[in-house]
Amino acid sequence: MNSGFLKTLNKRSGGAIGFRDQMGTHGRYQFSHGKAVANRISLVNHLISLYGFHNYLEIGVRRKADMHDKIIASVKVSVDPAEDAEADFNLTSDAFFQQNTQMFDLIFIDGLHLGEQVYRDIRNSLNVLKPGGMILLHDLNPPTEFHAREVYEVDGKYPAWNGTSWQGYARCRVEDPELEMYVVDVDWGVGYIRRGRQKCYSGSIASYADLEKNRVELLNLITVKDFLRRHPVNRLEWSPLDPLAR
Numbered sequence: 001m002n003s004g005f006l007k008t009l010n011k012r013s014g015g016a017i018g019f020r021d022q023m024g025t026h027g028r029y030q031f032s033h034g035k036a037v038a039n040r041i042s043l044v045n046h047l048i049s050l051y052g053f054h055n056y057l058e059i060g061v062r063r064k065a066d067m068h069d070k071i072i073a074s075v076k077v078s079v080d081p082a083e084d085a086e087a088d089f090n091l092t093s094d095a096f097f098q099q100n101t102q103m104f105d106l107i108f109i110d111g112l113h114l115g116e117q118v119y120r121d122i123r124n125s126l127n128v129l130k131p132g133g134m135i136l137l138h139d140l141n142p143p144t145e146f147h148a149r150e151v152y153e154v155d156g157k158y159p160a161w162n163g164t165s166w167q168g169y170a171r172c173r174v175e176d177p178e179l180e181m182y183v184v185d186v187d188w189g190v191g192y193i194r195r196g197r198q199k200c201y202s203g204s205i206a207s208y209a210d211l212e213k214n215r216v217e218l219l220n221l222i223t224v225k226d227f228l229r230r231h232p233v234n235r236l237e238w239s240p241l242d243p244l245a246r
């Protein structure tokens with residue numbers, strides 16, 4: 001992405017978002033699995049390595065080489081209904097969860113980018129998470145209303161699409177105080193959910209304008225550095241007195 005387009009995006013969003021980081025072009029960070037550019041893959045691998053996770057589920061895979069093959073978990077399961085997708089289960093996520101009996105340490109939700117579907121994927125995933133398990137989600141911080149459109153295809157082309165995934169996540173921000181939730185401002189917005197506690201969001205989540213007006217509070221938007229403070233590389237240095245380290 002060129003810098004002119006980045007400037008336009010930043011202008012349209014009131015400069016509220018760190019787009020350089022969001023596109024994964026920011027500098028390298030020290031993760032538990034080594035130094036890497038911050039993106040959905042390095043965040044997932046950081047948690048797997050840090051907490052010794054084994055069982056990984058990816059909902060929405062397309063080509064395994066893009067992400068799935070790069071994930072360092074020892075047991076990996078992939079789900080995607082597209083005929084040409086390289087998935088272990090050639091099923092929709094709903095159909096997969098109906099027949100699934102496995103439990104997972106970490107689930108990455110990146111299937112159909114529509115609010116209702118993402119909401120169901122979150123609730124179904126919570127039911128098959130091992131104790132201490134975590135959910136990560138892609139595409140939760142669309143930079144413009146165009147990115148947050150309902151339909152992927154535009155005039156026979158497929159420009160970048162975050163869809164309305166953010167609304168499925170936002171519904172949990174509004175209605176479930178027994179979750180810990182935030183979105184890391186990197187790679188189109190990487191969401192994090194695990195069982196815990198949160199002060200629920202009380203504003204409207206009906207439209208993209210609601211997201212644009214209250215992006216930081218609605219999403220609970222944090223930086224990569226904040227993410228690393230919450231999941232520090234050297235956990236021996238972790239202090240319960242540090243308000244950011246939970």
Ligand SMILES: C[S@@+](CC[C@H](N)C(=O)[O-])C[C@H]1O[C@@H](n2cnc3c(N)ncnc32)[C@H](O)[C@@H]1O
Pocket residue numbers: 058059060061062063066067068079080081082085091092093094110111112117
């Ligand atoms: C953005 S791609 C996934 C990319 C991959 N996770 C990565 O990071 O490289 C989204 C995928 O979700 C799949 N998908 C669409 N509807 C789905 C559904 N109901 N359940 C699961 N996957 C779905 C699509 O076929 C598509 O391959």
